[in-house]
Amino acid sequence: MVDAGAFAADARVELLDGELLDMSPQKSAHATAVGLVEEALRGCIPAGCHIRSQKPLALDDRSEPEPDIAVVPGQLRDYARRHPASALLIVEVADSSLPYDQTDKARAYARNGIPEYWILNLRERVLEVCRGAAAQGYRERQSIAAAGQVAPLLAPESSIQVSALLP
Numbered sequence: 001m002v003d004a005g006a007f008a009a010d011a012r013v014e015l016l017d018g019e020l021l022d023m024s025p026q027k028s029a030h031a032t033a034v035g036l037v038e039e040a041l042r043g044c045i046p047a048g049c050h051i052r053s054q055k056p057l058a059l060d061d062r063s064e065p066e067p068d069i070a071v072v073p074g075q076l077r078d079y080a081r082r083h084p085a086s087a088l089l090i091v092e093v094a095d096s097s098l099p100y101d102q103t104d105k106a107r108a109y110a111r112n113g114i115p116e117y118w119i120l121n122l123r124e125r126v127l128e129v130c131r132g133a134a135a136q137g138y139r140e141r142q143s144i145a146a147a148g149q150v151a152p153l154l155a156p157e158s159s160i161q162v163s164a165l166l167p
Contacts, residue, residue, distance in 0.1 A: 027095065027096075028167075029095065029122055029167045030093050030095055030122065032167040033093040033120055033122060033165060033166065033167050034053060034054070034068045034069065034093050036164065036165050036166070036167065037068070037069050037091050037093065037120060037165050038051055038053055038069055040160045040164055040165055041069065041071060041089075041091075041152070041160075043158075044152065044155040044158035044160070045071055045152075045154065045155060046154060046155060048073060048074070048075075049071055049072065049073055049074070049088060049154065050071070050072060050074070050075060050076055051069060051070070051071055051072075052067075052069070052070045052071075052072055052079075052084070052087075053068065053069055054066055054067070054068055054069075055070070055083070056083045057070055057072075057083060057084055057085070057086075057087060057090075058082065058083040058084065058085050059085065059086075059108060059109075059112040060112060063108050063112070064083070065105065065108065067087070067090045067091065067092055067105075068091055068092050068093045069089075069090065069091035070084070070087040070089070070090050070091075071087060071088045071089040071090075071152075071154060072084040072086070072087045072088065073086075073088065086112065086113065086114065087114055088114075088115065088116070088153070088154045089114075089115075089116045089117075089118065089152055089153070089154055090109055090114050090116075090117050090118070091117075091118040091119075091120060092105060092117075092118070092119050092120070093120045093122065094119050094120065094121055094122060094123070095122040095123060098119070098121060098123055101119050102119060102128070105117075106119075106130055106137060106138060107136075107137050109130075109133070110130070110133040110134060110135075110136075110137045110138045111133075111135055111136075111137075112133075113133050114133055115131065115133055115153055116129070116130070116131050116152060116153045116154070117129075117130040117131075117133075117138065118130070118150075120165055120166070121143075122166070122167070124143075125145075125146050125166055126143045126144060126145055126146065126162070127143070127144045127148075127150055127162045127165065128141060128142070128143050128144075129141070129142045129143075129144060129150060131153065144162050145162065146162050146163040146166055147162070147163065148161075148162050149161055149162065150162060
């Protein structure tokens with residue numbers, strides 16, 4: 001549909017579980033948080049991976065979400081002809097989208113084997129860390145306050161202060 005011109009070039013839509021969803025414009029706090037997360041992760045991702053910011057992830061035939069941040073294997077040019085089908089870590093910055101990110105997106109990411117999913121909850125100023133992907137969802141969920149720290153599974157020796165991710 002996108003290739004056929006069914007949407008304006010600047011339309012913000014996302015495909016999840018066969019449903020096209022209209023994404024609301026980003027507020028300043030959301031955009032700032034996305035940049036802060038990207039900056040923090042850039043300092044700790046291992047060689048052979050790169051960060052994609054707000055770009056499609058071709059999870060399956062029914063889902064092509066555009067996560068705020070996805071750490072994917074390989075280099076940028078590896079995806080010149082196709083979007084990545086998986087990620088090592090996905091981060092969604094959530095304010096108005098919080099319920100959607102905690103339920104529908106979490107299920108889709110877990111079902112497709114994304115090992116780690118973070119929700120930067122701007123409403124409560126916490127980082128929700130989901131791990132242990134399974135067909136029905138994530139087996140492990142932890143909420144980390146702004147004063148806490150998190151180490152991504154892909155870089156367990158690294159420590160990121162949650163407050164450094166919050167605008």
